[in-house]
Amino acid sequence: MTPIFKDPNAVLTYSIAWPPDTIGGAAISAASWSVMPDEPGGLAMSGEFVDGSETGARISGGLPGHVYRASCHIDLGDGRSADRSLLIRVDQR
Template sequence: MTMMVKDPGTRIDFEIDWAAAYPDGQAIVASAWAVVPDEEGGLSIAGSAHDLTQATVTLATGVAGHVYRVTNRVTMSDGQIDERSVAVRVEER
């Protein structure tokens, strides 16, 4: 799992490119993002979007010293469902 570092006062975009995993021309038809743990003042999803091959999330806030799992779950045009996660460590920078 990939690890990234984020300051609690920043908003950052993170993107997953699903095209390499599905090279046969399949497209993303639905995308959902989740953050665990869900806690007061914790890492939050400020926005999200997707196109045919990429899913993007905007992450905000977070408690310094905490680590969160951010998961993207997509449904592809052929009905397959897949997900990927990234760990986000929040630190004052």
């Protein structure tokens, strides 16, 4: 997985477009985001959203030189669930 680069001062919206073969025509009923490692001064999540087959969140902060895994878990209307992750490397720009 190739990391996405982020400045620690930037507040950016990241999103995941869930492919049809993952959701199989079902609606996304809930989405939750988490970040690892969870550390003081690390990435912070806010403004989580679901828009059709896309989920996203605003991500801020992070410690320069650190790599984080931002994960999104979705629940589908038909009872299934799925997870996807983004690798985010924080670099001072």
